[in-house]
């Protein structure tokens with residue numbers, strides 16, 4: 001794609017990066033076929049190619065974002081299916097990230113929407129506040145029916161519709177708190193490795209059993225696990241809201257905490273059980289490339305970051321018994337894992353090797369609609385994607401559904417009675433851990 005940035009504009013490293021990305025696009029439109037919003041809405045401006053044109057226009061003309069640009073960028077799930085499909089290697093992720101930051105800086109959203117986004121950015125990355133929020137949501141939920149009704153087909157969902165979606169996501173009860181930062185779990189038997197395990201923010205409130213399963217499995221196989229003190233939210237939630245200052249501050253704090261831990265006891269890897277977080281941590285090196293103090297350390301941390309299934313693939317697992325060998329598992333491939341990190345086979349191979357019958361889900365490239373805060377901010381599209389995902393999953397008649405991302409697990413669990421579990425819970429069970437239950 002031809003671009004017309006001035007030399008002055010190109011002196012800005014972000015614009016230079018955008019220019020490189022835009023020039024790689026050859027307008028072929030292959031990406032439209034796998035874009036969930038284009039598949040549902042059929043509007044070119046809700047396709048990757050359409051959004052690329054909108055972003056190009058906004059950046060080249062150095063114009064503030066228009067309501068139209070904001071509408072179509074807001075509808076993008078950042079699922080990155082377009083990056084998997086694109087034959088030219090267009091890095092849509094870095095382009096849309098830049099657009100989101102510009103929108104947050106230069107576009108005046110309606111007051112109610114600004115308030116909602118500010119609340120999400122404040123509460124979600126803080127487990128203490130998130131826990132209080134979940135308790136309040138549970139108390140208020142019975143009154144959700146009293147909120148003003150809105151048409152479900154409206155282009156931009158109303159505040160009430162979004163609040164209803166937020167309340168619907170709150171689980172009926174919360175589990176007790178899991179292990180806290182600063183804990184060290186020694187390896188059993190011969191120690192073969194030492195890793196940090198990201199504690200996550202929403203996940204540690206909603207399902208601490210996921211990280212407990214990872215700790216059980218790793219220590220059982222000779223790996224020491226550390227929950228690093230002073231670790232924060234990875235920044236993914238605020239990054240996707242376009243709040244770059246907050247996201248980068250969190251990235252810097254985590255880099256300092258993890259590298260200090262690596263200096264104390266050594267770290268072979270930083271493991272992540274929430275693939276949405278893993279995708280962003282693996283991108284720290286890019287996000288901080290212009291920071292003279294953090295560029296190098298950020299690249300080191302990105303190199304250490306691994307999805308739990310990537311790391312466990314390098315371990316000789318020791319399955320016990322065959323109590324689960326007839327269980328059919330529908331494997332839901334989270335977008336952040338399959339498109340963001342290009343991890344497609346490892347989770348399925350691990351499940352098969354440990355005795356499960358693993359089934360691929362039809363249309364597995366399509367997002368389930370969770371996408372961070374998307375199911376709150378764009379609930380109508382998210383619901384349609386969830387219903388489509390659940391219908392596809394039902395076609396393989398599973399006993400359980402496995403996924404590697406808490407957001408997907410909550411989203412899918414909202415549309416089915418089939419238990420939804422994390423891949424690591426099944427692997428832990430197969431190697432001597434407890435049988436996993438369902439989310440929520």
Ligand code: SF4
Nearest residue numbers: 035076077079080082
């Ligand atoms: S990230 Fe997903 S929703 Fe956004 S343009 Fe790409 S395929 Fe479409």
Ligand code: SF4
Nearest residue numbers: 025026028029031086
């Ligand atoms: S597939 Fe790639 S090159 Fe083709 S239009 Fe989409 S982003 Fe551009």
